[in-house]
Amino acid sequence: MTGSGHSRFASQHDVELCGLAATGERRAFGELVRRHGSAVRGVLRRMGAQGAEADDVAQDAFLTAFERISEFRGEGTFAGWVKKIAARIYLRRLHRDRRLGAMTPETVADEAPHNDADAAIDLDGALQALAAAERLCVTMCFGAGLSHGEAAEALNLPLGTVKSHVKRGLEKLRTRLAPDDGAALEGRRDNG
Template identity: 30%
Template sequence: MTQKELIRKCKKGNRAAQEELYRTYSAVLFGICLKYSRNKTEAEDNLHDSFMTVYEKIHQFRDKGSFEGWLKRITVNTVLQKYRKKEPLSLVEETPDPDGDPEPGTGTGEELSLGTLLQFVQELPEKYRITFNLYVLDGYSHKEISESLGTSEGTSKSNLARARAILRDRIKNTKINIA
């Protein structure tokens, strides 16, 4: 089935087409959800919510631009909408380990695995994680981020700087695991 046929059938509410749409795009969209989520379970919930929104709004897709790009935008917006609905979070201060031991990792800062880096990003306080992902990984401007999150551009810049500082410290303090 072509992409146009798939979209047309999904617009008519065809369950088999919706299932095919999910199978085709769930891996890509799950990767996006993982970037913005604290853990795999939260990412799975965000993916589910994103597909529910896609099925509900697919009639709004007018065949202008990339369908996958439209799906990605829906996914990011769904995750951000959930974030905005949460109660405001207070600033989270990093507390050092009482034993002075850095977190164990998988290598030096230059040799960290992608999984470890993703874990570090996922462990950022929510405001910092979302701002970091939008700016660094998705290429949003501070103006776009502030509009999406309902904050000022200065807050966006501050959250990005704090996220980078936390990540820099985590990477710097990662122990080398020698097998």
């Protein structure tokens, strides 16, 4: 695994790797997949994709990114760019499967077990406690990096609806992830 090809690409910046991949250097793109594959799958899981589906969509996203690598201009991060591609592919699958139509604000995912003695922040567990539409909108806007407008267009929802889902979802996340006394959260707001 530590062959000369791997070490050659491991030290290069994502933008350099994208340039090499645009010239047909598949090993450079392989390094990008190695670096960012788990983050892309993580965003998809937070959006609601389960196991193999997250893997399949991530693979499709990287294939699309490879085919369109010359379109990446380095204005943002490669990771952000491929996450947006993955989110859009996943949303197309949701539309195709007509699962998105069943998502209403009242549809709430099963809550993950919560242990008050565990002080560690469990973002995945907190996201699972959101309504499906809230989880999807929050993850698209903050995990995949889509704007509210891009998320609204992708979901075929009014912009105000997406903004409402994001606002409610973030409020629920703040409440769930805040320490019992709320002091740490207030400190973060004052510093931000």
